[in-house]
Amino acid sequence: MIIAIDGPAASGKGTVAKKLAEHLGVPYLDTGLLYRAVARDVEAKSGQLEDAAAAVVAAQSIDAQTLGDPGLRGPLAGDKASIVAKIPAVRAALLDYQRNFARSGARGAVLDGRDIGTVVCPDAHIKIFVTASDEARAHRRYLEHQGRGEAIPYETVLEDLRRRDARDSGRTIAPLEAAADALHLDTTNLDAEQTFAAVLALIAAKVAK
Ligand SMILES: Nc1ncnc2c1ncn2[C@@H]1O[C@H](COP(=O)(O)OP(=O)(O)OP(=O)(O)O)[C@@H](O)[C@H]1O
Numbered sequence: 001m002i003i004a005i006d007g008p009a010a011s012g013k014g015t016v017a018k019k020l021a022e023h024l025g026v027p028y029l030d031t032g033l034l035y036r037a038v039a040r041d042v043e044a045k046s047g048q049l050e051d052a053a054a055a056v057v058a059a060q061s062i063d064a065q066t067l068g069d070p071g072l073r074g075p076l077a078g079d080k081a082s083i084v085a086k087i088p089a090v091r092a093a094l095l096d097y098q099r100n101f102a103r104s105g106a107r108g109a110v111l112d113g114r115d116i117g118t119v120v121c122p123d124a125h126i127k128i129f130v131t132a133s134d135e136a137r138a139h140r141r142y143l144e145h146q147g148r149g150e151a152i153p154y155e156t157v158l159e160d161l162r163r164r165d166a167r168d169s170g171r172t173i174a175p176l177e178a179a180a181d182a183l184h185l186d187t188t189n190l191d192a193e194q195t196f197a198a199v200l201a202l203i204a205a206k207v208a209k
């Protein structure tokens with residue numbers, strides 16, 4: 001069973017996707033890391049995030065071993081990722097990687113991102129679009145930064161999130177949007193455990209249909 005989980009930044013999709021994959025015993029891919037890695041590599045090579053040719057080379061040579069790089073975390077890496085993510089040839093170059101991953105698990109896989117249900121795995125058995133209010137998402141990310149000892153003001157975090165969401169939703173190719181057949185989950189008033197329980201309930205209801 002392929003499960004596609006999409007949603008805006010800090011909606012909690014990665015947390016629930018990872019937990020779900022562990023629960024089901026299937027592989028999990030955080031596809032945002034691919035775009036973050038492309039931004040890191042293109043910047044190291046050409047210094048220009050908008051250098052489409054260099055970005056495509058970086059996308060074609062993604063090294064899974066480097067996706068755990070702590071330098072890929074954080075708001076700056078996310079912002080840079082959203083710049084290379086607007087380049088159509090980069091998205092095309094990452095498609096095979098993501099689709100091969102989705103097919104790699106004998107019993108399925110869980111992928112999270114922005115376009116998994118719409119573009120990467122349009123035939124996914126389950127699609128979930130996770131949202132939360134801007135303020136709830138910013139608060140979560142603010143706490144996350146604090147936990148890492150990074151003192152970023154809440155207002156800055158909120159502005160960063162909104163700017164990135166606008167870029168992701170407004171791009172012409174594979175924008176952040178729910179697939180027509182996605183199940184929607186608003187996690188504004190749910191903690192991570194409640195979100196996981198809600199996702200399991202959505203899946204059970206869909207499978208029972
Ligand atoms: N339901 C929840 N309630 C409160 N906090 C949550 C919830 N889900 C996740 N979190 C916390 O919120 C932060 C963002 O969660 P997460 O990284 O899963 O979001 P995301 O949607 O995958 O973000 P991104 O797309 O930027 O990677 C993390 O610190 C996480 O621990």
Ligand SMILES: Nc1ccn([C@@H]2O[C@H](COP(=O)(O)O)[C@@H](O)[C@H]2O)c(=O)n1
Binds near residue numbers: 035112164
């Ligand atoms: N399927 C995806 C996943 C991510 N992106 C872009 O990467 C940025 C970083 O993603 P995170 O999930 O790690 O925050 C994101 O803002 C998108 O621009 C994408 O386009 N498609």
